[in-house]
Amino acid sequence: MSKNKTLTKKDQMQQDKAQDGQQMLVDFTRPRTNPMANVFDGLVRFCQSRSMFMLHYCTGCGAIELPPAMTSRFDMERLGIQPMVTPRQADILLITGYVSVKTLKRIILTYEQMAAPKYVIGICSCTVNGGMYWQSYATAKVLREYLPVDIYIAGCMPRPEAIIEGLQVLMDDIKTGRAENWKRYFQNYDYYLGNQQKLFGDHWQTPTDIISEARHYDLITENTLGKHTALLEKHQAPLQALEMTLQQNRERV
């Protein structure tokens, strides 16, 4: 029951490769020509890993182990991690447990609002493969089909020690520059959008324009655009007139 194991990103990438054949992994490491830039990057990453804000969103029952991890006994603040209430200022999105379909919509909206670099941590077995609720009609089973997950902390529920260890692994990943999964969301947007559309229907649309953000970050690959984004563009109501968007959506339903 309380067997805890922290999956590193490497394990997870291997799993990804094995399971989703169509999802291509892109090499993120772009060489920098200026040697000083590398030093500077390392410094920035070190600072990033030491001051992280964690979004305060309890999605499932694993959230009950977060208060002990945050408060006096285990004290996450030693590691520079603090809860934060707005997604715009948060760095870590903790998915604490099972996600029902209704919650998943809010999670995706929240994730897209967060400013990059951003990291997703899936706590609990339920985010890995559905856990206890593998046959439930109301939950989304595998979280990484919908969002790029950086670290999984398995266990039902993981102890506060396991949560803190998972966060330390994430800090190491950030320091060494391996925690770049947020780029995969832009690089493989078509895959993620396809899975989201499968669950929420063809008219699924978020207020954030991921494709132009990908263009802005220069992260467009051959997997960013595809038949799912084409479907999105076909259905997408213009973003500049949000009121009209809402109106049209209502008519469609």
Add this chain to the structure above:
Amino acid sequence: MRPENYEARKHPPSNEFELNFGPNHPGIEGNYAFKVKLNGDEVLEAKADAGYLHRGFEKLMEGRLWIQNIALVPRICVPDPVPMEVCYSLAIEEIAGLEVPERAQWIRVMQLEMSRLAAHLFAFGGHAATCGMYTTMFWGVADRDLILDRFEELTGGRVYSIYNIPGGVRRDVPTGFLERLGSLLDYLESRLPDYDNLFFTNQIFIRRARDVGVMSQEQALKWGVTGPNLRATGLAFDVRRDDPYLVYDQIDFDIPTEPGGDCLSRNLVRRSELLQSIRILRQVIERLPSIKGPIRCPIPNPLAWNVPVGESYPRVESSKGELAYYVVSNGGDKPYRVHVRGPSSMHAVQVLEKLAVGSRLEDIAQIMFSLDACPPEVDR
């Protein structure tokens, strides 16, 4: 000139606006949301938006064996999981006609009260956080953790113990456990004056919480309010005394009440219940060593156990209120139907919607925490 199909849009009055409160909001307990209509910061209307945690429990349980469901039920209410297991086990025992040994009953009472202590510490810690007094929350969660340590020693799990099974409990109490539990109780009791100074007699809390979210006794009875929230309106009703289960009829305890029916009274009731739970646990520590015997009665092979045809509706007093399971068996190896009567589905939906009207926006969180509503149990 206007086009033919022009229709003027109806605007609500400009001083009224709607606000989505939650699900991603620190003032909400768990994953739960509210749509509130405001005039300034006065709430005109509140509508609960539940369903973020829906997992379809009652359906899932129909598809699993009787014994497998034991692992599922504690997930219904996360802060207070033990009453779920006990109540479900009681239901099966009633249908199958099992006699639970006395020692197992005492061990169950011990767990139930430990769980109540933990849940109450968590509940008023959370309430303190909504008034901006985070120290109480830090202390409450740290003290709750000591109880979880004892749970870990007894059952192997910190939060979900899965320790009660139909017919009794899984393992006997470890050697020396009762002494350690006794010293924990002494510690908790010595902490209560600190909590009083910090929180219960603190003017910040009293002025924020008095006369906020008031309900009268008639309203409480009409809305189906139970547990500490009902006792805070002055009615001494407690399932442990009025419909005793397990060995509660052999135990001596009081039922604390408060007359106010507001957020303050609800918290004061919880504070007095801490003392009562400590008192019950002391009696258990005293009596348990003298009660010898098995810790569970023999049950058939649980993987092929056809529970006889029948139905039952046992109820227990959880830390949130009255909890009951309606279980129907048609003689198969799986339940035919399980319905959970949870206290929070009344508290968090109907009661909260009504109490929020007329209060101020910043008090919604306070009212929710003072009702000690548990969203996973609302949605199930």
